[in-house]
Amino acid sequence: MKLKDIIQPLTIWKRVAEEPWTIKDPLTERPGADNYRGFHQNDFAKCIGCGSCEEICQNAAIDLVPVEGQEVKDGNSGLRPRIDYGRCCWCALCVDICPTGALTMSNEYTWIDDDPEVFRFTPGADKTKWQDDEKGYSRSEDIALINFDRIEMEEKAPEDRDKSFIEIVKGYNKEQAMLEADRCLECGLCTATCPAHMDIPAYIAALREDNIEEAFRILYETNPLPEICGRICTHKCETACALHNNGEAIAIRWLKRYIADQIPAERYKEVLGTEHLADPKIGHKIAVIGAGPSGLSAAYYLAILGYQVKIFEALPDSGGMMRYGIPEYRLPYDQINKDIDYIKSLGVEIQFNTRIGQDIPLEDLHQEYSAVYAATGLHLGRSTRIPGSDNSEVYFATDLLRKFTLGQDIPVGKKIVVIGGGNVAMDITRTLARLQNQKYGKVDITATSLETEDIMPADREEIVESREEKAIIEPGWGPQEIEIKDGKIAGLHLIKCLSVFDENGAFNPKFDANEKKFFKADMVVESIGQGMDLSYISDELKEKIKMGPRGRIDVNEGFQTSVDWLFVGGDIIKGPDVINGVANGHIAAKAIDKYLNAQKK
Amino acid sequence: MKEKIDRLRKMVNVLQVVEKHPDLYFITLEGNQLVMALGYLKNTLNFKHLAFMQAVDYLEDNKFMLTYMVYNYELKANLGVNVFIDREESSMFSIHRLWEHAWQYQRELYEMFGIDFPGSPRVDEPFIMESWEEMPPMRRDFDTLAYSQKTYFPRPGRETNDPKEQMKKAKYPNYPDSPKIRRDDE
Incomplete structure (x- = not known):
């Protein structure tokens, strides 16, 4: 043993009167890292109650519970995640999967309480001191648990379709349908918005599992017209899709079409169990x-x-x-x-x-x-009843469409104006554009509506495709008079439409009579409802x-x-x-x- | 960095080179040339420091990918060295003689993925999970949820709701179900 070993312990006594070096309360000033995965936060303005967080949780730590003040509405179940911190392992998969980005984690990580029940809480509803903290963990764009981009649907190019009535949309092939189905979170928010309450997540799940017959049976539970609806449904379900908030909704309509297209007509009875x-x-x-x-x-x-x-x-x-x-x-x-x-x-x-x-x-x-x-x-056309609308060259869209299907000759003007901004207006516009193309080799048709483009009732793709087919769409004008010269139509006078609905949401258009427009025409079609x-x-x-x-x-x-x-x-x-x-x-x-x-x- | 990798190529078969950043490269090597390559990287090419080791479970390909992250103080650059090993009876040469502290990483990988490193000191001692009886938990076929349900009893008072059913209850409780198909044998 050396002398040093004996003396050194004694030297420690010289520090006995000094201030201790210990930090008194080490937890007050020890923030987590900026992207630390601490306690959860939930932005109720964004949360839609889709339950993806619950679904992905590997510890079954999340329940979906109703929260006062959170209403059930289209695309929002009103339910909110409640987290059991006795089970949470802070892996943040719930944050990564959240389709709206509502669920995040603060960088707060200390929480002490005598009551174990408080550690099961609903972020956003139960007030916490970290609920508005900016720092913490949120879904990053490069961690892609969700694919926000729809598998593109192939369509016939405008020049290949604008002279004939051949189907435009090509439909998905198997690979495309599988990839598109794979994007679905199966939250089921869409089902409430569908008027027929089709079990959309169930048939998409069956498709994903390559069980096309089961998917087809599910379609028929609530809709006996799947080939038709798979093509022309107004697909309001897609506006309720959880992915619609931050990206492109699942192509529910096209998947329905894909499923129905796979079953040949002669197998319907066998697949649907109606042979006997x-x-x-x-x-x-x-x-x-x-x-x-x-x-x-x-x-x-x-x-x-x-x-x-x-x-x-x-x-x-x-x-x-x-x-x-x-x-x-x-x-x-x-x-x-x-x-x-x-x-x-x-x-x-x-x-x-x-x-x-x-x-x-x-x-x-x-x-x-x-x-x-x-x-x-609804088969009776409605008239604008503006002066000149009683002329024999003014037609109702529904009458023309019906006659055309019946194989009868319908009049095709050289310069046509269609009044109306709904899907029927687009249908007659595009039908007449095709007929003009066949007859005169060029399109000269204008569709005009009271509504501005953002609130036009027609589907967006109808407007886009009409324009691709060289029809002119002029939204935001109110028809005033069809000018008649020597019994023939000369054109349509319009004034600017400022608003269509009043503050109560009732139809009550307001115009600016000083801003005028005139469309030359030899034929006018009215399509303002039936x-x-x-x-x-x-x-x-x-x-x-x-x-x-x-x-x-x-x-x-x-x-x-x-x-x-x-x-x-x-x-x-x-x-x-x-x-x-x-x-x-x-x-x-x-x-x-x-x-x-x-x-x- | 490129020059270093080119020099390495003369020694071993480099299957793939990926540049993430100018100071972060990943290379893929053959498993049986790994120790030789790491030794050359350390002693000749000056990648003196082993920053960490990790594994990724490629369940579908029946492979594990091991990554050895080494650091060069002169270049101030990281090089990740990947090797793929078979997932069944997964085993890899130990590198604790190149970097002594590797034994600890290898012990962790043994516990979390079930990858053996024969000869590595104390490799089969529990790392953090004493008395663990399940399969190694970082293997992707380990069912976390099932384990969680089995191990941690649910707290009393927990209840959950399905969004679709919740919306049905609130918005269309009386919508008809599809009728049962009437068949002639009934």
Whole structure:
């Protein structure tokens, strides 16, 4: 042993009177790193309650709970994540998967409490001192757990399509459909927004698992027109998609089309399990008026329920507006037939060229059929009633589209103006543009609407594609007068439209009469909406039917009128679009079933 | 850096070179040439420091990728040396004779991924997980959720809601289900 070893311990005593070097409270001034993964924060202005955080959590630490003040609305479940810090391992997968970027982590990491229950909390709802901290961890752009970019849909180039009525959208191939399906988070927020409440996440999941037949069966649970809706649905579901907040929504419509396209018509009965459908002889007979989407949907679900269904259709073919309104380049006739032929194969009979009210009185149907579902649609064109609109060269869009489908010659002006900004206006614009191209070799058509481009009711892609086909779209103008010279149309006078709706959201357009415009034209088409034709209901019956506001028939939740055997649905009640019609038909079919079962007792 | 890699090429087969930054390169080598390459990098090319070792589980390819991050003080640059090894009976030569502290990384990799480094001191002693009985937890086929459910009982009072069902309850509770198809054999 050395002398030093003995003396050194004693030297420590010289420090006995010094201030200690220990830091008194080491935790007060020790912030986490700037991107530290500390306690959670949730920005309720962004959170949509999709539950992706719960789904990805590897420790089942997250629950989704309702929070006061957070409403259930389109694209937002109102639920918010509650985190159990007894299980959280701070891996931040919940932050990385959050599609809106609402869920983040602060860099705060100390939290001491005697009560273990407080460590299960709902960030954003339960007030915390770190809730507004800027520092911490948030989803970075280069960690891509979510793919915000849609698989692009191939379309025919404008120059390859603007002279013919060949289908524009090519549809996904298997690889594209799989990649697109793979983007889906399966949160299910879209299902509420779909009028028919289709189980979108379930059929996308089945597609992803390469179980196309199961996906197809899921489609038919809520929609017997998948080929049609897979092409022309108004696809409001996509606006509710969780990915829509920060990127491109899942192409739900195109995936539906892909699924339906994969099953050949001859395999429908086998795949859907209707090869041995019971004979409808035991059931009641039901009459449906109108072979449009709503009538067909009701007929399908009634047939499945075992009823004998007959549809009466005024026109020579089925489909209603789907065939006689929507042009073939958007919805080819063979695809309409594929859907409808299957419904017919279930025993649904369609009697064409029979207009109820004219050929057969509505009351007579009641004699033979236990219940009647009237889904007669909106087929009457509405007029602007501006001066000159009574000229013989002024047409209604729906009339022209119907006549064109019927194979009749329709007038094609050299210089056409279309009044209207909805999808029907785009349909007639693009149809006439094609016909101008065929006839004159050039397009000279202008569509004008009251609404400015941002609030035009037409689908965005319709506007874009119209322009690609060299039609001119001039939104934001109010038609004033169609100038007539020597009995012929000279053009359309317009003034600037400043706003379409008032502060209550009611239709009440305001104009600036000083800002004028004039479109030269030799033909004008009006496409400002359609009206219903209820002339098939006799005056006697009309007195018994309770009417609602604005000349609409009053129906209950099951689309039953106050005359108990008469059910009414489709565009004349709700919509107008195909998917609402499908939903109405489904609900009405169930309500008719309930009504007839109640009668038996 | 490029010059160093070119010199390395004369010694071993360099399968891939990726430049992340001017001062961060990754190279991929063959497993059986790794120790020779690391020795040459350390002693001749002046990558004196082993910063860390790590593994990535390429479950689908049935491979682990081992990364050895070495640092050159003169260049102030990092070089990541990758080798792919078989995932079944995964094993790699120990480098604790090149860098003594590697034994600790190797012990960690043994515990987290089940990669063996024969001859590495204390390689099979628990690193942080005493009495762990499951498969190595960083293997991607380890089911974290199932383990969590099994091990940590749920706190009383926990309940959750499905967004789709919640929205149905609030917005369309009476919407009909699809009717059951009536078949003739029923």
